[in-house]
Amino acid sequence: MLRVPVISPDGRPLMPTKASRARRWLNQGLAVIYQNDLNVFAVELVNQPSGEQIQDIAIGIDPGKMFSGVAVQSEKATLWAGHLVLPYKKVRDRMDTRRMMRKTRRSRRINRKVPYSQRSHRQKRFSNRVAKKVPPSIRANRQLEQRVAKELSLLYPVKAIVYEVVKARGNKGFSPVMVGQYWSISQLEEIAPVTQKQGWETALKREALGLAKDKADKSQQTVNTHAVDGIALAATHFFRRKNYYHSKGKLSVPKNCDVTDTTFSVIRRAPISRRQLHLLNFRACGKRRKYGGTTTSHGFRKGDYVEAVKAGKTYRGWVSGQTVRQVSVSDINWKRVGQFTAQKVRLLKRSTGLLVNH
DSSP: OOEEEEEOTTSOEEEEEEHHHHHHHHHHTSEEEOOOTTOOOOEEESSOOSOOOOOOEEEEEEOOSSEEEEEEEESSOEEEEEEEEOOHHHHHHHHHHHHHHHHHHHHHTOOTTSOGGGSOOOOOSOOTTTSOOOOHHHHHHHHHHHHHHHHHHHHSOOOEEEEEOOOOOTTSOOOGGGTTHHHHHHHHTTTSOEEEEOHHHHHHHHHHTTOOOOOSOTTSOSIIIIIHHHHHHHHGGGOEEEEEEETTEEEEEEEOOOOOOOEEEEEEEOOOOOOOSSOSSOOTTOOOOOOOOSBOTTSOBTTOEEEEEETTEEEEEEEEEEOSSEEEEEOTTSOEEEEEEGGGEEEEEOOOSEEEEO
């Protein structure tokens, strides 16, 4: 049974309710639809409720290099599951390009016909071995997880976050997931207390719950690739042992929470290029065309969720580009669905920086 998040009139998240009750509230005027960045169907009460009793709700986060799994779990139901497509590769490629272009600019101004001691080498900007910074690609991955966790805390009364950490071992290869994980935990602790779990604990809990994991192709956008680990991690918060006493002694039986069907979302960040005043390649005419940025000349912004009509067919997707008279619309994988006349494109939701597909 699907659960619908409920928000109080003053903006505080309450315990979720059944979908049928939420629809009845909407029909009777007792609630209105609550807009959120994750596009989760939620309702906001018009009047103050008679009671605000809160039960434990936990978020499970399984961080990765290319993909992450996130889930929200209560003791009676699974509330939400998500598959995060991380921007690791895109950010790394852009940093490599920026580094290459900077080296080219620095070398272009040097007169190599004079002795080395007389060349106008600029001093280095900083020592990149002094500051303890998280690499941009890793930071972008972890910030996407933090953004989703923050949005979930606005929908559900989250009391705990369970985070999987990767321990360094001498006989195992290095994983980029090890970098910045404790910094990410410190950021998540601003939302709720964080409990750390290791991979073997996640696997044991997943098997105890009877959940199957697809290890053949982890890029598949399904629950069984990464979101299932998020469910298992969140379920560890509710693990209890129930004792039964009989004539021969005591029997301790593990008691798990209930895992149910829930809303599944695929989330990624829109890979929009920043506005470039200088293109990577020179043009013969010397006039630089516009590249990058989020604005268009048709009133849309890149990342806007729109509905477009072409040849009698209706398409839905996100604005990814423009021409003089047309707007490019792409799917969740940022693959272009088509180019549509701007007059036949209708705005459904402004860009929030996240692409969410259910």
